[in-house]
Amino acid sequence: EAGVAQSPRYKIIEKRQSVAFWCNPISGHATLYWYQQILGQGPKLLIQFQNNGVVDDSQLPKDRFSAERLKGVDSTLKIQPAKLEDSAVYLCASSLAGPNEQFFGPGTRLTVL
Amino acid sequence: AQSVTQPDIHITVSEGASLELRCNYSYGATPYLFWYVQSPGQGLQLLLKYFSGDTLVQGIKGFEAEFKRSQSSFNLRKPSVHWSDAAEYFCAVGLNDMRFGAGTRLTVKP
Numbered sequence: 001e002a003g004v005a006q007s008p009r010y011k012i013i014e015k016r017q018s019v020a021f022w023c024n025p026i027s028g029h030a031t032l033y034w035y036q037q038i039l040g041q042g043p044k045l046l047i048q049f050q051n052n053g054v055v056d057d058s059q060l061p062k063d064r065f066s067a068e069r070l071k072g073v074d075s076t077l078k079i080q081p082a083k084l085e086d087s088a089v090y091l092c093a094s095s096l097a098g099p100n101e102q103f104f105g106p107g108t109r110l111t112v113l
Numbered sequence: 114a115q116s117v118t119q120p121d122i123h124i125t126v127s128e129g130a131s132l133e134l135r136c137n138y139s140y141g142a143t144p145y146l147f148w149y150v151q152s153p154g155q156g157l158q159l160l161l162k163y164f165s166g167d168t169l170v171q172g173i174k175g176f177e178a179e180f181k182r183s184q185s186s187f188n189l190r191k192p193s194v195h196w197s198d199a200a201e202y203f204c205a206v207g208l209n210d211m212r213f214g215a216g217t218r219l220t221v222k223p
Binding site for chain 1: 144
């Protein structure tokens with residue numbers, strides 16, 4: 001069974017630029033999560049999708065972050081414009097349904113200069 | 114507001130010694146409870162989870178955790194630590210949302 005795929009694995013941009021991350025969850029997993037993990041901290045949930053609907057985006061900085069999950073499969077997370085404090089690893093995870101075991105992707109390490 | 118507290122930032126134990134990592138949470142109802150492990154350069158892997166029923170749950174790699182409702186705790190234990198257990202451990206709680214603790218870094222001395 002293929003795991004959660006994320007790309008790119010690494011990204012370096014300058015502040016005020018935009019960036020997008022892509023996630024392909026495990027086939028059949030209805031729930032998809034995006035997390036931000038700043039160095040030395042635990043993952044912070046940014047947004048949770050159930051199929052293509054948003055379940056929780058209370059911690060998503062909506063002035064600069066956006067995410068979509070068209071057709072309930074792949075998802076993209078965008079930051080526009082990026083700030084220095086957005087430097088982090090962005091993790092995507094999926095689960096069969098709801099708060100079940102989450103399977104995590106390898107993450108995208110973003111550096112904002 | 115929901116929160117997860119892992120009081121110990123860093124713990125060092127000798128190989129073969131027992132281990133207990135603490136996790137306390139604040140939540141409106143009894144949430145689902147999880148422990149994940151993250152090795153350097155690796156993704157997060159689920160060790161065990163509690164949804165309901167027996168409050169002592171067994172996980173992979175010889176880990177177990179006990180849910181104590183009265184203390185809002187879900188501590189992780191292992192009777193004998195191996196050098197390969199050195200990693201970052203995260204407690205997570207949630208129902209329709211997920212909240213992770215800040216993590217406890219485990220160092221294993223030979």
